[in-house]
Structure formats: C-alpha cells, structure tokens
Amino acid sequence: MKTIFSIFVSISIILGQHSMSITGKILDDNGDGLAYVNVYFMDTLEGAMTDEKGLFSISTSTTGLRILRISHIGFEQKDLEITVNSTIGKLSIVMEKSYMEMDPVSVSAGSFTMADEEGQTLTSLDVVTTAGAAADIFRAIQTFPGVNQVDEGAGMYVRGGDVSETSVILDQATISHPYKYESDTGGYFGMISPWLLSGTYFSSGGFSAKYGNVLSGVLAMESLDLPARSSVTIGAGLAAISAGGAWLIQPEKLGVQFSGNYSDTQYLFKVNGGEDRFEKVPISWDGNLSAVWKYSSLGQVKLFYYRNVDEIGVRVESPTYDGTMLNNNHSRLGNIQWKNLFSHGLFIKSSLSLNQFGQRVTLGNLSKDLDDSLLKWRTDLSVSMGTKIKLNAGFIADELITVLSAVYPEDQNNLHPDAETIEYKVDYHTRHYGFYGESEMSLSPKLFVIAGLRGDILESPNQQYYDPRISLNYRLSDAQFLKAATGIYHQYPNAQYRDEWAGNPELKAMNAVHYILGYEYKSELTDFKAEIYQKNYSHLVLEDQVENFTNDGEGYAYGADFFLKGTLPIISGWVSYSYLQSKRKELDHLALVPTNYDINHNLTAALKTQLGVMNNLSLTYRYTTGKPYTPALNDWNSARLPAMQRLDLSFSRLFPIGQNGLLVIYASVSNLLDRTNIYGYIYSPDYSERTELKSTHGRNVYFGFNLNL
Template identity: 35%
Template sequence: MPMISPSIIRTLFIVFLLSFAGYVSGQDPQVSVRGRVYSDKGTPLPSVNVYLHGTMIGAFTDEQGFYQISAPRTKEGYTFVFSHIGYENQKRKVRKVGSQSLVIDVRLKPVLLEHRSITVTDHALNGDEETGVTLTPLEIVTTAGSYADVFRTIQTFPGVQQVGDDAGLYVRGGDVSETAVVLDGAYLYHPYRFESPNGGFTGTVSPFLLKGTYFSSGGYGVEYGNALSGVLSMQSRDMPERFGIRMGLGLASYSAQLEIPVVHEVLGLSVSGNYGDTHYLYRFNGTSQVFSKYPVSYDFNLNWTYRYAPGGTFKLFYFRDSDDIGVEIVQPGDPLHYKGNSRQNFMNLRWRQLAGERLMFTGNVAFTDYGHRKQIGMLDLDSEDRLYQLRLRGEYVWKHVRVHAGFESYEHRHYLSGQIPVDPTSAELNPRLDVSHLDTGYRSTRLASFVGLNGKWAGRIGFAGGLRHEQIMSTNERALDPRFRITLPLSAGWNALISIGTYHQFHNPSRQTKLVEQSLLKAMKSTHYITGLNFQNEDSMYRLEVYRKIYTRLPLNDMNPRNLNGGHGYSQGVDVFMKRDWNRLSGRISYSYIKTQRLWEEAPHLASTRFDITNNLNLVADMAIALNFRLGLSYRYATGKPYTSGPHTYHDQRLPSYRRLDLNLTFLHRFLGSKPDVFYLSVANVLGRENILDYIYSRDFLRRSTVRSSTLRTVYFGLSINL
C-alpha cells in the first residue's frame, strides 16, 4: 500500500522552514486587542470578522464571541472594523493606547431580524445548523468518561444510542455508518481509531486541534448530504495569536504542539503530533481481553492559515494517522485472532471570502487516502480508499431572507485485494480450507448541488427550507431531497419547532461492488418528521423533540436482484435535554426513548436492530470544588441491545442493561504560558460493574460465549502544559 508521497513531505518541510524563518525575523512592538462581540439581544456572535482598517491584521470571533489580535504600536491611533454577514458594519476608533493591551466589546445591529432558534451553533453564518448542539474543547476534556474524545462526549447527548463500549455514533435508530463526519467543510472518510470487530475505540481528531464542534441528530439542512441519520461537524483552530508550545503526557499517550504566528494576523502555522500506546494503560488497570498487539497509534497535524485580505483567508489542514491492533475475538470453541492496522492521509484546503456586508463565499478542495488491513484466520484483506472532494458555497442576505447555494463533487476510488475462505461459515482457522483470491477496484463520481433560504416571516416566525440534488455519474442514479423547517415563538425564550426532510445515502463502493456497478443496488432513503419545544436563556436550555423516521430502499441479502432494495423500516422516539449553569455548577440531563425496526440485510422479517436501545439516560455534571479544581461526574444507563438466542429466531432477547458511573478531577492553572495548563485524573466505571456487550453462539446454538467490557474499572491520568 503506498506511503505518503515524498513530494508532500518536501512541500510540508518547505512550508515549515519558510514559516519559521518568518517568525524569527525582527518583531515590532505590539498592542494586544481583545474583547467580545454580541448581537443586539446580548447573545455572543461567532465568526465576526474583526480587523484593523486599511491592513490585513484581523481575526474571527470564536464560538463564544471572543476575539484577540495583535496590532503594531502607533502614535496615530487605530480604527477597528467589526463585520458579519447579516449585520451592519461597525467601526471603533481608538486615538491613544497607553498600555500593552486594549479591550473593545461591541454589539452589532442586524440587517435582518434574527431567526436563531434556541439551540446554539458553532457559527452563525450557516442557517442550516440551527437545530444542533455545540461543544468546546474544554467541555470535551472535562466530561467524565469521555477519554477526552469528541465522539464519546457526543454520546452523552440525546438521540445517540449507547450500543457498546465503542465510540460509534448510532443516531436515532441509524447505523454508525449513517452519520456524516465533517471537518472544516470536508467529509472525513474514516473518523475512528483502533478499529476492531467491536468498533472504533476513539475518534481520530484530538479536541486540542478544534475550536468548536456541532452535532445534529436529525432535521439538518440541505448543505449536508449522503447521510441518513446525523451530522457531526468540527471546526479546526484558527490562526495562532502568539508563539506557543503545548506538551501532553498521559498514561497511554504523548503529544506536542507548536504554534507560530509567522506574520501577525496574516500568516500562522500550527504543528502537532500524538503518540498513543495502551500497553501501560491495560497493564495498570488489567483487562479481560487477550492482546497479541496492544493498540498503538500516532498522528501528525499541520494547520496553516493565511489571511490575504481583511475578509479573506486560506486554511490548509493536513492530518496523518496510523494505528495497529491485535486482539483475540471471543467465540465458542477455539478463539479467533484479529490483526488490524490502518493509516489515513487527509488534506483539506479551505477558502473563505467576505464580499461586503451581504455576501460570502467558501470553498474546499480535499483529498483522503485511507488504507486498512485486517486478518482473521484464513481471511486476509487489504483495502484502500481514495476520496477527492470539491465544495463551493455562496451565501447572500437580501432584505429579510438569507439565501445560500452550493455545488459539490466527490470521486471515490476503492481497491480491494487479499483472500477469503470459499465457505465463510466454516472455521476460518483451518489452514486446509480453500480460499478465494480477490483483486478488484471500483470508481464512483457523485455530484451534488443545493439551494436554501431562511429568515423570518412577519418578524416572528422563523423558516428554513431548500432542495438538495445528488447524482451518481456512472449509473445516472439521481436523488432529490426537499427539506423544510419552521420555528414558532410561543413566549419569552420558548419556541416550537416543526421539521420535515428527505435524506438519501449512497452505498459505499466496498459493499457489493458489482451490484452497484450494474445499477441494481439503489441509494437508501429516509424521511424525517420532527416536532419539538425549545427554551433557552443565559443559563438554561431545555429541549423536547418527538420524531419519526421512515426508511425505504434498504439492502437485503437476497439473491434475487428484484428484491435487493426491498428493505424498509422505521424509528420513532422522544428526546429530552435539560442543561443548567449555576455559579459553581453546571449540569445536563439527556434522555432518549426509541423504538426502531428494520427489514434489511440478514433480517428474516421486520424486527428490532442491534442498535434498537429502548432507553438511554445520561447525567453529566461539572462542579468547581476548590480554587482551580473541578470535579466531573457522568452516569450512563442504556437498555441492553437485542440478540438472537436460537436457530429459528431473530433478535428475540435483550442483553442486561448497560450502566456506568465515571468521575473526572481536573486542575486548571496558568504556570508559564498564556493558556491554562490542565492536570486530570479520571476513573471510568467507578463501581466496577461488569457490563455484558454481546453473546456469541455456535452455529448450532448449543454453546455460548460472553463478550464483556475490556476492563472493569479504568483509571487514567495525564497533564497538558502550555509553554
């Protein structure tokens, strides 16, 4: 399998040398300018463009409305411009600066009346992201039991089912593959790390590389496609404001990050690396699993930002990761040994340009190269996937309406080689079995376009709607998805939400390649019906949503081509979310009830799926217990997943319920750098409950093996220091 191209290495090396050379050149005296930007209603505004008039020095506000820039000291004073699409520009003049720092807080007046729903989004420029929830990196790190992982933190929110101990996002009756993961506007092909038959252990992207995270469990807008159930959208960090070094050390990981503001507010570079080795983690805590290779991983990241104009930026995000694992698979009789390793290269160039007060353009050019090898007995498969992406988007504010439209192109190349047993039901460990050799490839090109609008009618009723069109070029298969949402104000802080939308997802080329090639396997389809109540003020958020999803054209394991797309199903349920912040305590409660059934794949009839987890309850709290000390607590409860207990049944029984109490102690303090240092100690499954994750039966159902959590209680500790 090809390694990273030498030309890419040379390019990254040259960029680093030029950036470092620019930094070590002479520096002029600087004035630090910081502050916060609010709307006219007092809510923080993210993505506001703040810049020094007549220069390219500037920054965008973060998800909480904060900004900070460095300006050269001058006797003439300053004029700062605050610009945001949909709001009137505001200029602030400062004639004299008597210190090294300056604080400027402003409120912007809207060009059109605001139509934000009560839920918070990771940026205000995208009207499609109104119905989600957001997380900051600090919230991810301090959530007990999350292992400082984005995906595991998202699992504590409503609409996500706790299927096992893995990090997979099973959203409102959907499989883990039905949730799209996006980074800076580009899709991540494989977002999980330490992949095994039990799923991925964590996500690939560290929270320290992110400035914000947005998650939607349904009803998302037309900008997102090829996903039946949910969307996780992450934003990487912006240009560094000052030189900094971050060092991390944990029981199973080591990390380092270097930030270089090459030219203040014009050119910045961030480089980081992480190495993970779980050997000491499992040796310290003990494990019921037998590893032939303890999970090991490493990743490298380069984030380069160039501001070529006050309202224009280029951002290059490069990420490479690799992991390796060998583990024994529990089954009746002789055990199976699984060996897996993967590597991924992801490169994304993002462009953003504000054109006046009413118009903005964004674009992405991205490339992914993902390779994976897995070995189980006589099965030995080596796969490679290459994904090329192009995304262009424009947004315009006209009177009381915000219009956005875009075009997207995706080319997916899949290669598969190796060997599989001729009889897959036989014992794969038998070396005398006949094997079939594979060497195949598949190429798919998908085009998409969308147009949407949102605003307020009569100054009160919010609306959002649009159309998304997708087409597979090789088969000429097309999909048209209308989506609509309306928000009705009820009283102070309360809103009612109604959302209806259609969503399609095309099959991965690695699945039944020839059937896709022959236009026999069509895109899956789901229709979302959502209604809910929302409330939000400065310290509280409450949300109740009732939904129903209808699935059609699901794949069946049927030899008759006419029946391949005959699968169908539904999921329906209720999601409840409550969040409250006090002076020293913040907490959230999420509860989900769901009933989901499908006739798909090997299911003989309409039946519960393995991710039909009836009840999910998450209690999360974070409390300041002393100076700089915070205590986090998380309790999770989930109904056991269905399993098949006999030869003539299907998912007729359920596992025992899943329960876990996690604690997290964090100490935050600034020792040397401008950012807080973090010391943390976490204990997962404090009570040592033995959670059963699955039952594995022999083919005659006379013998049964139990799959349990890898550790009864996991203690983890580490620190992150900024220099």
C-alpha cells in the same frame, strides 16, 4: 452677484422657516411604550430619545423626503422614509424584537451547535472535562440525546440509524473513516482531537439541504483559525505523549499550528490489568499540520493535513476458534480551503480535499484488505438579502475509489482457519455530484424558516435524487421555541454492495424521511429540549440469493429525546434521555426485526462541579438498555443483552503559569463500579454454544498532564 443673491434667498428661507416638531410613540410588539429608543434622521444629526412612555419629539427645519432611523438594543433597527411637512401627524411605530438575538443553536430541530462562545451547548472545554469522554468529541456527543451507545466505542448511532449513516465533515471535507481503531461499530475514538477545533455542529436529524448522501446524522467541525499567539503545548499521560505548537508568523496574517500524538497503551494495561486480552496492545500515532493565511481582512486560505496510524491485536475466543484479531489502520486527510467575503455580503468558501484510508484485518479464516480514497471539491455560497432573508447554495463533486480484497468465512459464525471461506473482491469507482439551494427566512420576528432543495447525481450507475427539506422555528416567548422539521434523505449503499461482481451495481440509494417536532426552553442558565421524531426508511439493502443484494429492505425508527442542561451555583452539566424503537428488514435480517442498535432507553447524566476555582470534578453516569442479539438461526434479534451501566469520574486541576501559560493535571477513573458489561455473543454455527464479548476494561485509572506555554 446673482448667485450670491440666490444663496441669500435660500438661506433666508431656511432660517426663516419655523422649525417643525416631529412627534410620535414607539411601541413594542405588545403595544407597550418603549423607553430609551433612539429616533433620528439619517441625513442630519437631529434626533431624540423616547421617554419612559415611549414618546419622542424631534425638532427639525428640513422638510421633504427623509429617512428616520429607529434603533434600540435587542430590537430590529428600522429605517422609515417619511415626508416631513407641516401636515405630518403623530407617528406611531411598532418595533420588533431582533431575531438576530436568536441563538444559532435554536434555529433548527435536532441540532446542537458547539463553539467557544457562551450560550452554546458544548464547548471544547466541555468535551475535555466530561468524565468518560476521554477528551474525545464523539464520546462527548454520545452523552447527548439521540445518540445511542451500543458498546464501549465512540460509534455515533443516531436515532436508530447505523454508524455509517452519520456524516463527519471537517472544513467542508468529508472524513469517510472518522474513527481510530475502526471496527464494525465505528471505532474506539474519534479521529480529530477537540484541541484542533474551533467549532462543531451536530445534528441528529432534520438537517438542511447542505448535507447530502447521509441518512441519519451530521457532525460538522471547523478547524482552528489563526492562532492568537505563538505557543507550545506538551502533554503526557499513562498511555500517550503529545506535543504541539502554534507559530504566529505575522500577527493577524499568517500562522502555523502543528501537533503530534503517540499512544502506547501497554502501561495503561499494566496498571489496570487486562493486558492478556491483547496480542498487541493498542498503539497509535497521529500528526497534524495546519496553516492559515489571511490575505485580507475578508479572506483567508487554510491548509490542513492530518495523518493517523493505529494498530491493535485483540484475543478473540469463540466456540469455533481462539485466536487474535489483528487490525491495522492508516488514514490521511489533506484539505485546502479558501474563504472570502465579497461586497454586497456574498460569502464563498471552497475546499479541495483528499481523504485516504487503508485497513488490514485478519482473524482466523477471515482477512480483509481495504483501500478507500475520496477526492472531493465543495463550494458553498451565501448571501444576505436584507436583514430577513439569507440564501445559501453550493455544489459538490467527488470521486470515490474503493478497492477491497477479502476472504470471509462462509458461515459467519465459523472462524476456524480450516473452515470454508468465500473470496471477495471489490474494485469500485464512481463520481458523484451534488448541489443545493436554500433560503433562511425570518418571516416574522417570531417565525424563522429554512427551506431548501438538494440534488444528487451518481455517475455509475446513473441515478438522480431530489430532496426537499424544510425546518421551522417559532418563538413562543423570549425563552420558548417550537420547532418542526421534515425532509427526504438519501444515502448511497457502501461500495462493496454496489460492486459489479460481489454486489449489485443496480442498487439505488437508500431513502429516509424525517419528521421532527420539538420544544425548547432556553434561558441564560438553563436549556431544556424535548423532541419527538419518526423516520421511515425504504430501499434499504437486503441480501438476495440471486442478485447478491436488492433494494427491498425497509424500516422505521421513532422515539423521543429529552435534554436538560443547567448551571447551579456549585454544579453544572446536563442530563439526557432517549427513547427509541428501531426496526428494519435489512442485509441478512430478512424480516422486519429490531435493529442491532435498537437501544430503547438511554439515560446519561454528565455533571461537573468546581471545587474552588481551579479544581474540576466531573462524573458521567450512563444506563442503556441491552441491545438485541440473535439467539438462534434465523431468529434475528429476538433476545436482548443485559442492560449496561457505567460510572466514570474525572478530576482536573489547573495551574496558571505566568501571563498566558496553563498547566492542567488530570486523573480519571472509568467504570468506577467495576461492572462487567456484555456487548454481544459469538455463537457456534449451530447456535448451540456461545461466548460473551465483554467490556475490555474493568475499573481503570488514567492520569496525565497538559502544559501550554
């Protein structure tokens, strides 16, 4: 009875209380009243919405310490602890624009993000509809600023860095030889087809502490997740046939995807001419198998296996020898990756991968037999501390084994089978450990900072490096951003330079310091970026009579990149221009001279137009300054090749079939203007004679189809 009485008393207190009015005003960061903001107490459903002037009034009968939530689309949600009592005055609350609305693409200087989401810079569809890109990610990225095209290949020369200074990553696994038909300047295609990818991140500098053992650029790709449905894809073109499929074994749980491509270019060259340049026309095949198992809504395991074999025999004419360069490559990548999101927002992903590469090259008196294998374990963790700070950390352990046996001409310009040669053997084995920690901080709604530190340890020879890196993004207005980044970067010299016998085991890592300053204007239909940068290199590898190689090399690169992507009613696409000055004292260039890939001006326009809904016509035009070459002994890179120009055109038409099917037919003309571009000269040993290295294709056509059911 007593309890009941006391309940009655408390009820009468509650009922008897006058309901109180909490009033106030919600303002945006300019001090203007914000309309339609939701203001409510978390413990009850009492709340109100602001009027056009930003004013609100909530009547409540509960006093004491309570949580008031203020929420509005496009603004940071706020939770305020307030004590409700009769003396509470009028509240005045300022809301901050939500930084979450910021595109990941604008987070750091020098980077592009590509995913099948709107607002990103390049999608898989962009890749396959870019003329001249031949449905290749690397070639599509070559149309971006900061990537210099030095020949007809897919080599990624990033801001005055060599092709070996761009790290290519798939699902945390490093692909140490990411090219098909690998050559000194990269290779003819990228290894991974855009159809195998769900997203791609590319950075031309200033990238975060997540990425190590790399001096210039990062291309990080994510393979496809669980397929949405089972499907079959077949395709055929003038030089390739392909087939693939996705099998959704258990919806939202388990799925398998596979694909295979076989490419034989004999018909391509029969149609277009140029067959006589090859002893063996390029032939390749590759196969891919991946399986995804989502064991819960928060975790998954993914298996990825890839195998590629390619072969090419090019006729080479040089003043000393006419012969064939035979090149045979095979590579494989196996990766198992686990991802899980734990409570408290901790996200862990970990991968164990093995990448193997084998290459056989013969030409005249030169022969090379290389086997590379990289076993890698990488784990990344991230956790959000509230809404404004995210911490990332990770560690890497890898083991590299390089076995090379080669016979090189003593004079690099004399390939005659009878000429003097040097035998060269490398058997190199090392372990490397890396770790990093970084913090992504939203210091204010306008200022976003990523600061991190990375450490790398090489086992033999024992070396340690610590690289601090920081990047800032300042929001000037809704659409305008200022960006800055700086950091220290290290990369270990190629195994062959570090070998005990042929190289110098004491070689230290090469070093680069990046400074980047950028501006971006980004609206729904337009993206404009401008960046200037300076990179200073030290400890580059330099040839030496006594020690084979030393770390006495040095160099620098500076330049400016401009990028404009836009959508007009009939035309969309992008234009990029890069200015670059790159000089190095490196390898056999014993003085500070322009690098082999010092392309001063690089202009690319990639435009697309839709003719009706189903037809896509695209055009890519490129102009690049000729690259430097050495016209006389020890007069390194003192002359320049003629400028290169190229116009590519492609057309595709889509035919939807049934509910989900799609047939794409396509045709393209590369090098429409039929220009013969010169990519280099081969000199006689005394530099008295030379032959030209020309583009392998004149104007040429390609066509095919792709059917997805």
